[in-house]
Amino acid sequence: MTQTATRGKTVLVTGGAGFIGSHLCERMLAEGHRVICLDNFQTGRRRTIAKLVDTPNFTLIEADIIRLPAISGPVDRIYNMACAASPPLYQADPVHTLMTNIVGVNNLLMLAAEKGARFLQASTSEVYGDPLVHPQSEDYWGNVNCTGPRACYDEGKRSAETLCFEYLRARRVDTRVARLFNTYGAHMRPDDGRIVSNLICQALMNEPLTIYGSGQQTRSFCYVSDLVDGLVALMEYQVNPETPINLGNPGEFTIIELADMVREMVPGTPELTFMPLPVDDPQRRRPDIRRAKELLGWSPRIQLRAGLEKTMEWFRAELPAVASQTTARISSSRP
Numbered sequence: 260m261t262q263t264a265t266r267g268k269t270v271l272v273t274g275g276a277g278f279i280g281s282h283l284c285e286r287m288l289a290e291g292h293r294v295i296c297l298d299n300f301q302t303g304r305r306r307t308i309a310k311l312v313d314t315p316n317f318t319l320i321e322a323d324i325i326r327l328p329a330i331s332g333p334v335d336r337i338y339n340m341a342c343a344a345s346p347p348l349y350q351a352d353p354v355h356t357l358m359t360n361i362v363g364v365n366n367l368l369m370l371a372a373e374k375g376a377r378f379l380q381a382s383t384s385e386v387y388g389d390p391l392v393h394p395q396s397e398d399y400w401g402n403v404n405c406t407g408p409r410a411c412y413d414e415g416k417r418s419a420e421t422l423c424f425e426y427l428r429a430r431r432v433d434t435r436v437a438r439l440f441n442t443y444g445a446h447m448r449p450d451d452g453r454i455v456s457n458l459i460c461q462a463l464m465n466e467p468l469t470i471y472g473s474g475q476q477t478r479s480f481c482y483v484s485d486l487v488d489g490l491v492a493l494m495e496y497q498v499n500p501e502t503p504i505n506l507g508n509p510g511e512f513t514i515i516e517l518a519d520m521v522r523e524m525v526p527g528t529p530e531l532t533f534m535p536l537p538v539d540d541p542q543r544r545r546p547d548i549r550r551a552k553e554l555l556g557w558s559p560r561i562q563l564r565a566g567l568e569k570t571m572e573w574f575r576a577e578l579p580a581v582a583s584q585t586t587a588r589i590s591s592s593r594p
């Protein structure tokens with residue numbers, strides 16, 4: 260059963276203009292909380308939160324967590340979603356990505372200590388790297404290349420987890436760490452280079468679907484509303500679990516299977532085209548979610564086909580508005 264915060268709290272959502280953060284802002288407002296959305300708009304978009312900006316309980320602060328401004332008044336909860344999540348975007352400024360996860364997370368933890376706020380860090384399955392254990396449980400320490408082009412994100416997120424657990428051990432902040440696996444749904448940028456948005460947008464624009472490598476690599480895809488349920492359940496769990504918690508959908512699909520599903524939904528989609536696999540791209544991904552089930556009573560409910568249909572419906576409305584400036588970039592972006 261999903262638990263919710265007591266009504267009327269002040270919730271800071273950093274990265275609140277991004278894909279997942281914007282859903283979280285909407286969820287917190289719907290539950291009657293005051294929301295402070297802080298974002299530097301590096302990958303987030305103003306159009307994603309446009310309808311929230313005039314809502315009475317919503318405050319937008321444009322800032323970078325690396326140079327966190329003072330925040331006046333009480334803060335009860337901090338959800339840290341701030342970090343570019345798509346490889347081409349987090350690799351565009353790798354030092355900024357790393358510092359977001361070290362300096363930025365430390366700044367937020369100091370703010371949480373000052374305010375007495377509970378803190379949830381959006382970590383990632385990338386802390387497992389290219390895993391040698393399958394499926395991945397929280398006890399697996401991972402297989403990460405610390406000098407490769409993905410390291411700014413993977414090692415950044417690992418450092419952020421370390422910071423969270425040091426603040427927790429020192430009893431300075433009640434920190435919780437969620438390890439998110441691939442998540443998809445409305446509010447994704449059409450041009451951000453993630454596999455689900457790439458394939459859907461290419462199909463809707465009648466372009467061949469780009470597959471990186473053989474397409475036999477696997478991923479598990481969680482619909483965004485399920486993920487948000489899991490984040491809130493972890494944040495509101497009465498006792499600190501003192502362990503990271505995997506949040507993801509354990510259904511495992513090859514990229515070819517995903518592409519075939521998309522092609523079935525958009526009849527007439529051209530054939531697949533194949534491109535080289537990016538460096539250090541993980542071969543297999545599937546969360547072991549027993550801990551989330553046992554502790555939080557959480558498990559995802561939306562099957563991949565149903566989630567893809569909802570996502571496709573959203574992109575059908577979204578694409579005409581942004582197609583002209585994104586067509587070229589979608590075609591050349593990476594998974």
Ligand SMILES: NC(=O)c1ccc[n+]([C@@H]2O[C@H](COP(=O)([O-])OP(=O)(O)OC[C@H]3O[C@@H](n4cnc5c(N)ncnc54)[C@H](O)[C@@H]3O)[C@@H](O)[C@H]2O)c1
Binds near residue numbers: 276300302438442
């Ligand atoms: N979407 C996924 O599949 C997935 C999987 C694993 C982990 N995550 C994590 O979840 C979080 C949200 O991911 P998302 O998919 O919504 O990504 P996103 O890129 O859509 O959102 C990230 C948001 O953070 C903002 N941001 C980035 N750096 C910032 C900084 N230094 N200061 C302030 N704002 C900053 C961006 O402008 C954007 O609005 C990220 O931390 C990501 O690592 C996401």
